[in-house]
Structure formats: structure tokens, C-alpha cells
Amino acid sequence: MKKTKKKLRIGILFGGRSGEHEVSLLSAASILNAIDRKKYDVVPIGITKQGHWLTSGEAQSLLEGNALATKRLQLSASADLVHESANLTSTLDVVFPVLHGTFGEDGTIQGLFELADLAYVGSGVLGSAAGMDKDVMKKLFSAAGLPQTPYLALSRTQWRTEPKRCTKQIEAALKYPVFVKPANLGSSVGISKVHDRSELAAAMDLAASFDRKLVIEQGVGGPGAKPRELEVSVLGNDSPEASVVGEIVPGAEFYDYNAKYHSDASIPIIPAEISKSESKQIREMAIAAFRACECSGLARVDFLMEPKGKKAGKKPRIYLNEINTMPGFTSISMYPKLWEATGISYKELIDRLIQLAIERHQEKQQTQFTKS
Structure with missing residues (x-):
């Protein structure tokens, strides 16, 4: 009698506390629909916007956007549920963290997997953290001799305490149009194109609402041009x-x-x-x-x-x-x-x-x- 090969148990992790929560749900749904169920036992694992871990039917409710069920789950979520989810990871062969943005793509969840000695898809702690922080990323690109557009990084505290000085600093280093971005986020969340000084403050405030560090980049091609x-x-x-x-x-x-x-x-x-x-x-x-x-x-x-x-x-x-x-x-x-x-x-x-x-x-x- 031919021995049946054991299926790999794959955890698909989605949701999260990031501003890219909804994007994560779309990505995870697509993977869950396409993954080969003959080769893998698939375990959906959801994280709500409040940070509660959900498994099985609860995770499916989050994925399907069942607002009433999700709200009920959030109210009943407890340390026991998180503990249960942590135990679940020990039974997985691989976890696929389909988490975009903060707390999922920045090295934090990767650190948890490393502590658990668990195989996972994607970059490790360093690669994830460096790839998320646009300022650090650009410094690494610069060290590798890769061409980039001029940029400046400022902290939220600098902007909120000395906005006039920051404006002068930006205008001394860069030419309009500029792009203002939260340093740690993706999917273009919180990003603005600034054509002149009149648009700068609103763009800086928006980016500052998403991260403590802001990156301001000079546009490519100059005024009126689209790269x-x-x-x-x-x-x-x-x-x-x-x-x-x-x-x-x-x-x-x-x-x-x-x-x-x-x-x-x-x-x-x-x-x-x-x-x-x-x-x-x-x-x-x-x-x-x-x-x-x-x-x-x-x-x-x-x-x-x-x-x-x-x-x-x-x-x-x-x-x-x-x-x-x-x-x-x-x-x-x-x-x-x-x-x-x-x-x-x-x-x-x-x-x-x-x-x-x-x-x-x-x-x-x-x-x-x-x-x-």
C-alpha cells in the first residue's frame, strides 16, 4: 500500500492593525482561493484592527467582512484567544504573513516567528524593517550606489514644534513638486504630492498622523511633468x-x-x-x-x-x-x-x-x- 505524503500545514495570516488592513484581506482571500489544497492543509488566521487574533470560523468572518460577527468577536476576545493562536503557530509548518504595513511588514511579526522557530514567507526581521522605513531604506540604497531622487527626513516632533524652520529646510534642499510620505507605511497611504508651499503644511500633517518620521522626496521631471x-x-x-x-x-x-x-x-x-x-x-x-x-x-x-x-x-x-x-x-x-x-x-x-x-x-x- 502506497504511503500518502503528509500535507504541509500552512497558516495564512491576514488583517492586522495597519492602515493597510483592507488590502491584506483582499490579498489573503486571493491566496486562500488559489492555494493547492491537495498539497497543503490551510489554516486561516486573522488579526483584527484592534490586534485580537482570530482562528477558524472567526478568522473567516473577518475575511468576509462580517461586521456584526467581527464586532462580537472583538468584544469577547481575551488573552485566552491570543494564547490559543500562539499555540496554533507551533503546529504549523509554514506561516504566510499576508500583512501589509505596520506590525506586519516592519519586522515585528517576523521577530515573533523567529522566537517561535517557525518558517515563514518573506524577508526576515532586518529586511522587513529596512524595507518598511523609507529613510533607512534610502540610506542603504545610497550605500549601494543606487540612483535616487533627492530627499529629506524629518521627525513628527520637529514638524509640530518648528514648522517654519522645517519648511525652510525642505525648500533649501528640494525643489517643488515634492512628495510627502509617512516613513513607515505602504499602499500610498498618507502620501501627498505638493506643488508649492501652500500645500505643504496639510501634506506634512497628514503624513505625521500615520508615522513619527516623515520623508519628503523631490519629484522626478520637474513642474508639470509626470515620470x-x-x-x-x-x-x-x-x-x-x-x-x-x-x-x-x-x-x-x-x-x-x-x-x-x-x-x-x-x-x-x-x-x-x-x-x-x-x-x-x-x-x-x-x-x-x-x-x-x-x-x-x-x-x-x-x-x-x-x-x-x-x-x-x-x-x-x-x-x-x-x-x-x-x-x-x-x-x-x-x-x-x-x-x-x-x-x-x-x-x-x-x-x-x-x-x-x-x-x-x-x-x-x-x-x-x-x-x-
Whole structure:
């Protein structure tokens, strides 16, 4: 009698306290729908906006947006439920943290998995933290010699106590238009394009409501110009690979939260209509960025290309914008779509990421943590 191979038990973790909670639910629902149930026992694990951990039916209610059930669960959630969820992780082979933004993509949940000695999809503590903090990320890119647009980082305290001084500092270092961003968030939450001084204070206040550190970047192309927004998906651990290059043509002035998730006006172009040399340059830069931040598993790397200049023969410059260590993962998100165009299907991509998580965990077992 042929022995049946034991299925791997995979925990799909979603929700969370981040401003990207809803995006996480969309990504998780897509993964749960596509994952191969013949190969894996799948355990949905939800985290409410209040930070309560939910399993089984309760997690499903959160995923389906059952507001009444979720509210009831939040009221009844207790330390016992969190304890039960913690016990659950010890029975898992791999956890897939489909958590975007704060507390899920910034190294905090990754630290919990490390303490539990649990294999998990995506970057480790360092890579996740570096990829989340746009200021730290940019410093690492700079150290690796990667081209970026000029930027400035200020604390929320600096802005709130000395707004006039901060304004002078920004205007001395950068030219309008500028983009004001919370340093630690994704999905373009809290980001504003600022055309002149009259728009700066509102943008700084908005970003400051989402994080203690603010990043202000000089726009590419100057006033009235829109740079091309290019993206590359990266997959792997020590030997990462880059997908084809894609382009997003935003339906808004830039690819903001509404343009990403609530509008059909933005147009993805895969592959991007660029030269072979530009594609090669961008893909190499994507892998360099992945390595600079000590990433593993997956990441989407975003670039900005200058609009075509008036001077004939002048090549548009390409700037590295940022890296996203847990990008949107619905079946129509750019990360899986870029891999689909490269030859890896959505279902196969999930398999590859689970295998990379296991490989990374096994490699880490070779490290000795005690003297004896």
C-alpha cells in the first residue's frame, strides 16, 4: 500500500492593525482561493484592527467582512484567544504573513516567528524593517550606489514644534513638486504630492498622523511633468531573480491609494515599453536593491523614469523609488502579474514562496546559537 505524503500545514495570516488592513484581506482571500489544497492543509488566521487574533470560523468572518460577527468577536476576545493562536503557530509548518504595513511588514511579526522557530514567507526581521522605513531604506540604497531622487527626513516632533524652520529646510534642499510620505507605511497611504508651499503644511500633517518620521522626496521631471512609474518583482533568497519590467499609467496625478484599489482608470502595461538596455538596467537595480536591504522571499521594487526630454538623443534617467517586502498579492496585483508575464503562474508562485520559506528556515538551522 502506497504511503500518502503528509500535507504541509500552512497558516495564512491576514488583517492586522495597519492602515493597510483592507488590502491584506483582499490579498489573503486571493491566496486562500488559489492555494493547492491537495498539497497543503490551510489554516486561516486573522488579526483584527484592534490586534485580537482570530482562528477558524472567526478568522473567516473577518475575511468576509462580517461586521456584526467581527464586532462580537472583538468584544469577547481575551488573552485566552491570543494564547490559543500562539499555540496554533507551533503546529504549523509554514506561516504566510499576508500583512501589509505596520506590525506586519516592519519586522515585528517576523521577530515573533523567529522566537517561535517557525518558517515563514518573506524577508526576515532586518529586511522587513529596512524595507518598511523609507529613510533607512534610502540610506542603504545610497550605500549601494543606487540612483535616487533627492530627499529629506524629518521627525513628527520637529514638524509640530518648528514648522517654519522645517519648511525652510525642505525648500533649501528640494525643489517643488515634492512628495510627502509617512516613513513607515505602504499602499500610498498618507502620501501627498505638493506643488508649492501652500500645500505643504496639510501634506506634512497628514503624513505625521500615520508615522513619527516623515520623508519628503523631490519629484522626478520637474513642474508639470509626470515620470513613468515602473515596477519589477523579485523572487528568491540568496540567488534572487527579477521578473519582466511593468509600467503603471496612473489614473490620478500619481499612483495613490485610490488609484491602486478603488479605480479602474490606472493602466498596467506588462511588459513595459522600454528598450532592452533599460530593462536590463532596471532588473539589475531591482536585485541590487533587494540585496542592499537584506531581503528574502519576495519584494516588488519600484522605479521612476524621467519623461522624454526635449533634447534629441538624451536618455531619460532612471531612479530607484522604493522596495516593498510584502506587496499586494491579489491575483490582479502587479507582483503576481509580473511573474505571470515572466512564466510563473499565481498558484506556482505561492508554491515557490512556501518552498523558499522552508529553504531559508533550514539554512538558518545550520547556525549555532550556543557554545555547546
